Amino acid sequence: MRPTLAASFLTTVAALTLTAPASLLAADPAAGQAAWVETHPQADGSPARSCVSCHGRDLTQPGKHAKTGKTIDPLAPSVNPERLTDQAKIEKWLLRNCRWTLDRECTATEKADFLAYIKTQ
Structure with missing residues (x-):
């Protein structure tokens, strides 16, 4: 089945969100931290x-899912390459976590702001 133009557009936007230079998306680590x-x-x-x-304030440490109690590996790339x-x-977990947390x-x-913040850790 061929993807529709709308599906192709959404895929492209999602890829840009993850791969575009921070300056293009105006990513702000401080805004990511506040959020x-x-x-x-x-x-x-x-x-x-x-x-x-679930992830805690210190992203270099493991987190724990608030509902299931499952351990979450540290998010900080500095300790979890x-x-x-x-x-x-990235897209899968941002989708799930945004829906679960922000509804x-x-x-x-x-x-972009979340990723910029996580990258500083």
């Missing part, structure tokens, strides 16, 4: 969430 700790109320009444809820090396994984998908700018 990292911002809490978001949950529509289902469960406790408010933030990225810190495999982080941020696979575009498909929506992240914008391209938010993704």
Whole structure:
């Protein structure tokens, strides 16, 4: 089945979000850090969430999923060189985590800011 023009466009935008130079997306590590700790109320009444809820404030340390208790490897590329090396994984986890934490998908700018922040760790 041939991809539609819209699907091709979305794939291209997603790839740019992950591979474009930070200056092109105006990535801001400080904005990423601020968004990292911002809490978001949950529509289902469960406790408010933030990225810190599972990944913690120190990205060089393992995190722990707030709901399942599963250990999450450190996000900091400085201690986990495999982080941020696979575009498909980055997009997959940003999609899942934004939906779970923010109850929506992240914008391209938010993704760029998060990645810029994580890269500083």
